[in-house]
Amino acid sequence: MKSALERFNEGTERHLTGVNHQRYLAGIYCVIGSFLCLIFCINALIDSKFYLAAVLFVVSIFLFISYLIFHSKTHFYLHDTVRHITLLGLFFLGGYLIYTGGVNNSGPLWVFIIPPVALAFCGLKIGMLYNVTFLIVICIFLFYPDDVLLAADYTYEFKTRFIYSFLTTLALSSFYEAARYKSFSQLNKLTEKYKLESKLDDLTGLLNRRGMWKKLNSEYDLVTSSGSTMTVALWDIDHFKNVNDIHGHGVGDDVLKHVSDLANKIIRSQDSVSRWGGEEFLLLMPETNEAEAIDQVKYVCSLMAKRPFILDKNTSITVTFSVGICEVSLDIDTERAIMLSDKCLYHAKRTGRNKVVAFSELNED
Numbered sequence: 001m002k003s004a005l006e007r008f009n010e011g012t013e014r015h016l017t018g019v020n021h022q023r024y025l026a027g028i029y030c031v032i033g034s035f036l037c038l039i040f041c042i043n044a045l046i047d048s049k050f051y052l053a054a055v056l057f058v059v060s061i062f063l064f065i066s067y068l069i070f071h072s073k074t075h076f077y078l079h080d081t082v083r084h085i086t087l088l089g090l091f092f093l094g095g096y097l098i099y100t101g102g103v104n105n106s107g108p109l110w111v112f113i114i115p116p117v118a119l120a121f122c123g124l125k126i127g128m129l130y131n132v133t134f135l136i137v138i139c140i141f142l143f144y145p146d147d148v149l150l151a152a153d154y155t156y157e158f159k160t161r162f163i164y165s166f167l168t169t170l171a172l173s174s175f176y177e178a179a180r181y182k183s184f185s186q187l188n189k190l191t192e193k194y195k196l197e198s199k200l201d202d203l204t205g206l207l208n209r210r211g212m213w214k215k216l217n218s219e220y221d222l223v224t225s226s227g228s229t230m231t232v233a234l235w236d237i238d239h240f241k242n243v244n245d246i247h248g249h250g251v252g253d254d255v256l257k258h259v260s261d262l263a264n265k266i267i268r269s270q271d272s273v274s275r276w277g278g279e280e281f282l283l284l285m286p287e288t289n290e291a292e293a294i295d296q297v298k299y300v301c302s303l304m305a306k307r308p309f310i311l312d313k314n315t316s317i318t319v320t321f322s323v324g325i326c327e328v329s330l331d332i333d334t335e336r337a338i339m340l341s342d343k344c345l346y347h348a349k350r351t352g353r354n355k356v357v358a359f360s361e362l363n364e365d
């Protein structure tokens, strides 16, 4: 049996994910990086370091294009690729600065921004993988015998301290990213939990009106876009006041819970049931026309009748239902269909209760 939550989750909500968050951060880093690279490009030009200026200019433009793509809703399919290419560009720039030394050998200082950026772009695991690979590559560059892989001149002390500092930055950034990710996930879970709970009925755990309206609207979109059918049924327990009057309100609540659990078990997997009001329920049957809905509702009613609520050894409470049914169509939207189901339900009550009345039958009367 699917819970009301699971039924609700099916196709109604897109959640904020860690990946979205990474894209958001990547966008911010890209615009900052682009601006900084442009400033250093101008500096390099003033110092007549044309190669460096050209590299910085290309990286600046590239970062800006990446930023635009991260913010574009139409190019979202490129986000992942751009995230990785941007990071590789940053590694290339870092490697280039170590190789050449940048301005007066200050280039390696910029490499310290790489660990937090890689972790923010790709998360802990992939970010670490990138960082460790980068670390191995720069170690090879820095410590290859006779400095044949370097254009700049660094002392041995500088190289070792540079690697220690890089490792420290990497460790601290990783701890920070792990803590940030944990808090972010917890916050996300809580937000989802509260969002879903606001759509559920406290007593029965079924969808409440708000939750059902979301479902109804998304199903109605299918009716209008693909011409599929759907039918709604409004159920009301007969003489429920008697249950409360005879056994007390607490038992009344238990009966409502019993009926809700049963309904949730019995209905088909594509259907959704909600508590629409006090002792009133709304059943949504997608891809079902009125005739099929009548059969389905009668089947559910017959099963319900066989499963009374057992109060104690000597007392069981059997409830019956009056049901109004109406098919939703391009002519009858959801709101009107519910109103017409209510009319049918009223007719069922007036004409003896414990019966199913469909809108087409009502018209024939």
Ligand SMILES: Nc1nc2c(ncn2[C@@H]2O[C@H](COP(=O)(O)OP(=O)(O)OP(=O)(O)O)[C@@H](O)[C@H]2O)c(=O)[nH]1
Pocket: 203, 236, 237, 238, 239, 240, 241, 242, 244, 248, 249, 250, 251, 252, 253, 256, 277, 278, 279, 349, 353
């Ligand atoms: N225990 C309990 N009773 C509820 C709840 N919500 C509504 N009710 C009761 O449901 C009863 C509805 O009574 P009526 O509207 O007169 O309807 P009925 O007795 O079911 O009679 P018909 O609908 O005409 O067959 C009232 O006694 C309400 O107090 C609830 O959450 N718990």
